[in-house]
Amino acid sequence: MASKKIKTSVAAKKFLNRGAWTAEEDEKLAQYVAINGPRRWKLIAFNSGLNRCGKSCRLRWLNYLRPNIKRGNFSDAEDDLILRLHRLLGNRWSLIAQRIPERTDNEIKNYWNSHLSKKSKLMEKLPAIPLSAAPLQLESINCGKETEASGEAADLSSDTDDKLFDFSSKGTYGFEWVKDFLELEEDS
DNA sequence: AACGAAGTCAACCGCTAATTT
DNA sequence: GAAATTAGCGGTTGACTTCGT
Incomplete structure (x- = not known):
């Protein structure tokens, strides 16, 4: 059949x-x-x-x-965020996209493959240099958008670090979880 | 100006997960 | 519970553009 x-x-x-x-x-x-x-x-x-x-x-x-799609150049803050998220999540483009307002997974994936993967490799060669010279400008990104996706990535919450991966308790675009992650990263 | 190489990105493919019947 | 259908994901392709010689 x-x-x-x-x-x-x-x-x-x-x-x-x-x-x-x-x-x-x-x-x-x-x-x-x-x-x-x-x-x-x-x-x-x-x-x-x-x-x-x-x-x-x-x-x-x-x-x-669909509405609310931003097209065109990625800002430095978006670059920085994608790099950090990719370090955290790997090639989970849909998860990354859910945390970058108005960008699609396909666009982020393409942008990563054509721009950021090189940048990322460069960073790995220079571990002493932080991902971004400027602090992550979370405020510069539209954070007000609470979506239906707040419960997504629940599968990740069962990972080794429950606190780190517990997206369900954060607003999708709240970025609080990113700050948690970055604090953990800096402590280590 | 012409050509090939490299880069970019929209779209497709194959697969799995989730939902419906 | 099984089968069929639908939704979603990540990897890959190929057309087009830009760059270097």
């Missing part, structure tokens, strides 16, 4: 649009999601008249069309 399903899926894919989204497609998707909400992406893809798969629609919405 699975193989039949795969064959159907491959055949169907031949007729789906791929590649870059047009402004017209963006508009269709945005309109449909505004009315019906961002769920059941397969239905969204079908009902909105977009010749795209649901996965593609979801990605486009999450990374470009």
Whole structure:
């Protein structure tokens, strides 16, 4: 059954649009999601008249069309925060993104791969130099946004250091947990 | 000006987890 | 409880742009 399903899926894919989204497609998707909400992406893809798969629609919405997405250059504070979060969380891009307002996991991942991974390696070679010469400017980032994601990363809370990884008790963008982490880091 | 190398980033793929039936 | 469906994640690809020669 699975193989039949795969064959159907491959055949169907031949007729789906791929590649870059047009402004017209963006508009269709945005309109449909505004009315019906961002769920059941397969239905969204079908009902909105977009010749795209649901996965593609979801990605486009999450990374470009949804409100409150900041695009363009990363600030020094964001750089610094990403570097620190990556040291803490590794390649858990979605977790990192949840703590950097208005940035998507895909954008952060790309930014890390093209910019920060080099910077990070450089830092490792120069351990005496702190990650940032300036103190982390948490206030400069929009911290007021409490979201549904406050309970995410609960899986991490079962890790070795419960206090450090207990995100559930902090506001998603409160950054209190980051301060806790940085204090622990500095003490060691 | 022309060309190749390197960098960037939007989009896709495969997989797993979560949810629904 | 099992199967099917949906959502979400991280890695990778490939088109496009920029840079260096």
